[in-house]
Each structure stands twice: as structure tokens, then as C-alpha cells.
Amino acid sequence: MSGSVRRTTMPSIEIVAKEAGVSTATAGRALGGYGSVSRKSREAVLAAAERLGYRPNSLARSMITGLTHTLGVLVPDIENPFFSRALRGIADAAHERGWEVLLVNTDEDLALERKALSVLTERRVDGLVVAPTDVADRDALQAVVDAGIPVVLLDRRVPGLEADTVGIDNRAAAKDATERLLKLGHRSVALLTGGDEKLRPKLSRPGLRGVERLAATTVGARAAGYRDALVEAGIEPRPELVSAEGFRREDAAAATRRLLALPDPPTAILALDSLLALGVLQALRGLGLRCPVDVSLVAFDDADWAEAISPPLSVVAQPIYELGAEAGRLLLDRVQGSDKRFTHRRLPTRFIERESATSR
Amino acid sequence: MSGSVRRTTMPSIEIVAKEAGVSTATAGRALGGYGSVSRKSREAVLAAAERLGYRPNSLARSMITGLTHTLGVLVPDIENPFFSRALRGIADAAHERGWEVLLVNTDEDLALERKALSVLTERRVDGLVVAPTDVADRDALQAVVDAGIPVVLLDRRVPGLEADTVGIDNRAAAKDATERLLKLGHRSVALLTGGDEKLRPKLSRPGLRGVERLAATTVGARAAGYRDALVEAGIEPRPELVSAEGFRREDAAAATRRLLALPDPPTAILALDSLLALGVLQALRGLGLRCPVDVSLVAFDDADWAEAISPPLSVVAQPIYELGAEAGRLLLDRVQGSDKRFTHRRLPTRFIERESATSR
DNA sequence: CCACAGATTGAGAACGTTCTCACCCAAGTG
DNA sequence: CACTTGGGTGAGAACGTTCTCAATCTGTGG
Secondary structure, three states, X not given: OOOOOOOOOOOOHHHHHHHHOOOHHHHHHHHHOOOOOOHHHHHHHHHHHHHHOOOOOHHHHHHHHOOOOEEEEEEOXXXXXXXXXXXXXXXXXXXXXXXXXXXXXXXXXXXXXXXXXXXXXXXXXXXXXXXOOOOOOHHHHHHHHHOOOOEEEEOOOOOOOOOEEEXXXXXXXXXXXXXXXXXXXXXXEEEEOOOOHHHHHHHHOOOHHHHHHHOOOHHHHHHHHHHHHHHHOOOOOOXXXXXXXXXXXXXXXHHHHHHHOOXXXXXXEEEOOHHHHHHHHHHHHHHOOOOXXXXXXXXXXXXXXXXXXXXXXXXXXXXXXXXXXXXXXXXXXHHOOOOOOOOEEEEOOEEEOXXXXXXX | OOOOOOOOOOOOHHHHHHHHOOOHHHHHHHHHOOXXXXXXXXXXXXXXXXXXXXXXXXXXXXXHHOOOOEEEEEEOOOOOHHHHHHHHHHHHHHHHOOOEEEEEEOOOOHHHHHHHHHHHHHOOOOEEEEOOOOOOOHHHHHHHHHOOOOEEEEOOOOOOOOOEEEEEOHHHHHHHHHHHHHHOOOOOEEEEOOOOHHHHHHHHOOOHHHHHXXXXXXXXXXXXXXXXXHHHOOOOOOHHHEEOOXXXXXXXXHHHHHHXXXXXXXXXXXXXXXXXHHHHHHHHHHHOOOOOOOOEEEEEOOOOOOOOOOOOOEEEEOXXXXXXXXXXXXXXXXXXXXXXXXXXXXXXXXXXXXXXXXOO
């Protein structure tokens, strides 16, 4: 432990008891509101506490009760609007029932995620909401569960883990979005996954079983849905139209330029999150092309700017806040002793048609 | 305490010690890495710990050391990109030195802020980063400081509070932005503050001393800077061009429509945050007006979409991440015993000229 | 062999709560 | 009057660590 120890001067229950002329047991009862205390004692204790500026020490309380009233929350990137909105939902659900939130950014880094799980376990959080990194460490998560800390997974799933999950039906949502583009007459639709380059070959040419395995991750499930729509429409998926070249805006811009330079360029693009959509728009501007007249665009997530820009963006809106709130509620139910079977809750998405996708 | 008590089965140091055949004191030394332990004992203890899946209980540790290694963070709205980015800075600074972050959303609600301060005090956080609500409760904050918990204020200041503060020079930044619009030939520049309706009369007609008092809040300081620029340019400020009609996008859109319906409408608008700018853009679209040919626009904060939309938005960029990181570092310095005088750090802003503001 | 420094060890206190348990006492009951 | 009932009370254990301190062990130099 580095650093000098700061010793605060906050009075303990014992001091308050002495001041009030009663035992610590009675003072504890008066302050904690349990057991039975005479009116006289209670008033004496409360007055003494007020006078001394007594604040209960919740650490000591937690030692006894075995509850920290703290929920750990692990997200890859708090700056991502998806996670900050979901976090809001989690925090609200927690506060509503008297819990606080200990937040850790994992930065999409597996080592950090493992470290965080370890730290939060030592802090004895009552439960954990985890939005796992794409390659989440099943064993590390299972170890937490085995230690008696319930876990709820948000957005992404981890096969084989004993935990509740909350998310959307990614495959269906992506399929629906793709179908809408196809219905508008687009025959060559590109997919911007934002995923890692390593993922790309798997996304574009999954084997028969490959598609199923893919569907475990969020990106994978959406890619599978995109594929589903193409196949059902009798269109042969073209690997070069599936891009997994990074999740930053610049990556998406570069990917867009590459796509539009193809001999047979796409006439529509499906972006798997709103940051990627920004990259597309930026690239189009740079190329002197216009949306939707030259290229149609549909994105996941209804960012606050989606409605305000020109053209207003057509999006697949997820109930992000509700996802977080539901995860929080589910977790607190477990913490408070629910022994129900693990549930996997899929909340409905909503396609919001604006002006960025038109018929060809 | 509501809910049933979950009793985890995690082994304590005592169990580990027994398994290893040593005393709890020795086991503690071996596990904690303090004091001196023979190689043989240490190995026995570590092996036993591994076997039993021992995880130290940081609550018990905190009881003894007086340090929770936890920083409390109070923000009005975690969904606001400003705060989520600043939070990222705080969290990174904290993690770097081995601290965790307990996050509370105050929702711009004074009662919630007070409640949160109380809860975090009881949790014995080692320090607090607070982005106070506009009408922050000085006394509640001072009580925390008096209880021995150092506080660092982020973005907004609270006059008379014994705390470090980190932010930008709001008055100068707003003055600079306004001057740039004036230099482009605009003579009637509107200001969208996003503040509360109650604030408006104060903003538009501050008395001589009023300006000084105003400058204490972020919105107030920026309004003062806007005024400074006008006055220096010899332009009489027009109260009806200063809008404080709410901080949501729709509020800004409505305000814009009102402004442009004036007999002598503004030719340029300065929006005090990026969400308000979105409202302006949305209103312009609705009115069939174009930016910048019909109305110029400059906003605070370089949102991710600012560069990608049409036209790319000219902005006053704050070093948001650095503000958070600096607040975190300053706080940890205090926690670890720095007794320096309170500092008020102003980080530099940067005007990014893009295409939303042109000469008239 | 003895004295001594330094490493190693364990008993037990401490942190600030909640919980268990026995005890006291006043008020009722037969 | 003896006997129960139950609210009110305080002593002390418990939670799981770290810290203090005295005791024991080890090896070294004389």
C-alpha cells in the first residue's frame, strides 16, 4: 500500500454512545433503526450523533451483513454512447433499490478485464454486470460466478457461462435492416462490421457450422443476419463487400473508400454502429458523393445526431437504456436471492425510417 | 437491510493459515507481501491459498488501513459526452495508481447530489471528483471536506469551497468564439446557453456586479465572455438574442425557431454545447434554411460527429479527457498527502475552424 | 560454549459495525 | 403473592484483515 495513511477524525458508534450515556449496542440500535430502543435513549443518541457529526461506516457494516450494496459494472468503453446509455440504465436500476455502482473500463483489453474481475471480487461486490470483450475469458467469468457473485451479461453473450444475459436479437435485426435495403432495390449491399481484421475471413466465408459459431458474438450474429437476408433473396454474398477493418471513424472512412473503388461498388451500406456511420458520411463527403442519391446508408443505434443531420439517418434503434435497466434489475433479483433458471432476455429493436436510404 | 443475506463461501486468511500450518499473522504476511516470511512458509501459504481459491477481502483491509482505494465521482449526466469523456480521464488516472471509481449520476438534481455526497461519505471514499449542479450546495460539499475527504471540482466552480478545481477559461473561450463571428462580419449574434429559464433575465441584463457573480458558473462565465466581445466591438447586447430555454435538443430547436422569427433575426448563433448545436441544425433543416449560407453556427465541444456532418462544424474544443485526468491526478495527490495550496487549473481550449461559420 | 544481532513467528489487539444472549424491570395474570 | 410477558439494555462475540509486540530460532564472532 503506497502513500501515507490519512486518519480521519470521524467518530465511531462507541464515541456517540459514550456521549449519549448508553452502550454501543443501544446506540447501534438507535442509529440503525433495528431492535427496540426507548424513546429517551433514541433521542439522546440521535442528538449526540448530530452534535458529533457521526456518519456510519458502511465498510464495517458490510463486514457483518455480507452485503456491500455495490454492483460492479464492466464495460469496454464508457465513451461509447451505447455503453454510457446502458450504464445509465444500470445505475438508475441500482439506485432505485439502494445500490451503488463501481465502474471499470476494460478498454477491449482481455488482460484488463481479467484484472478488473479480480479486483471487483476482492471488493466483494454483490453482483456484476459485464459487457464482455469480444474474446471474453469464459473461465475468468466462471470463476467469479463460482465465488458466489452473480453475473449478468449485457449485449454480448459468452457461451457456456452460468449467467443471465440481456440483449437484442442481433441476427434478426440485421436481417431486417438488410431486407429493407434489398426491398429498395439494392442488389449489392456492403456490411461495415467494425470488427477486427482477424474476424474478416470468418465473417465473409463461414462454413456451415461456422455461421452458428459466429452467431455467438454480437458482430457475428449481425453478420449472420445480413447473410441470411442475402441468401433468402437469392443473392450470392460477396466477401469483398464485408468489411472488418477497425471500429474507429477513420477506419470506417477508409473502408468506405475501398468499397466504393471496387469495380462493382455497393449502392447501399449497412454500418453496425453509429460511429462507423459517421466514417461513411465523412468518406462520402470527401469523394463528392451524396447520401442517399449516390449511396444509401443504414446504421445500428439511434445516436442523438442521427435525426439532426442531413440527411437524417435511417437506423436500427436498440432500447439501450432499457437493456441496462433490465440487466440491473435482473442482477439485483439474483443478489436478493432469486433462484430462477438463467434467463436470456431479448428486447425488441425498432427500425426508424428517415431519409438516408432510398430506392435505387 | 432488506433482502436475504447471501453468505459466500470464500475462505478467510485463517482457513488458509490452518491449511498451511502457520499462524494467521504469518499467512497474512505471506499473502500481503509485508513483513518477513521464510521461503518455506511463504510457499506453503501461497500453495494453500491457491488450492482453496483464496481472495483477500478488501473491506477488512480498508478497515485497518483507513484507505478504500476508491474515488467517488459525481456527474450530472453520464450520458452527456462531456462527462463520459471526462469520466474516462478520471478513471484512467485512478487505475494508473491503483484506485477504483464509484460513480453516481446526480441528474442535475440537488437533492440527489446531497444524497450522493452522504452515501459516498459513509462509504469512506478517499476523495471525490464533483461536477456540481449549477446551483450546487456549498455547505453539503464543505461538510464532506470537513469530514476529511478531499474534493476536486470539475468544470464548474463553487465559490468559497475549500477544494481544487479543474476547468477551462470559459469567459475567454466564449469571448474568442464570439469575436471570430464578429470578425466575419456578423453584427447580430445569438447565444444559446441551454441554461434554465430562470437564468435568462440574469444573463441578458446583468448589473455591474451581476456579471461578476454570474461568472462563477460555467454558463454564466460564457455568457459574460459573449457580452465582453460584443461590448468591446461596440455592439449593444440585445437581450432577446440570449436564449436559456432548456438544454435538450428540442429546446434548442424551438429557441432557434423563435430567434429566426424575430424582426431582426441573428445571422450567427453560438451554442454552448454540442447537443444544442444539433437542435439548431435540426431547426434550420425544418425551416428550409442552410448553414452556413443563411445562418452561421459555432458550438462548444468537438463531438465525434462535428467533423463528419455537412457542413463540418466549427467548434471550441475543450481538452475534456485531460480535464478529467488532471482532476483525478490532483485528487490522488491530495489523498496521498499533498498539503499544497488549493490550485485552480485552467486548461487551454482550441478553436477548430471548419465550415459552419462564414463571412456575411 | 556464550553472547548477540537479525530473521521469523504467533498471540492478541484493533478497525466499526451488527448480532446473540442473558439480564433487568415494569406491567399484567392467575 | 408468585409467575409470566416482553420491552429495554449491555457485555461480548463476530466479520477478516493489518499491526504491535514479545518470544523463539538461526547463525556468527569471540
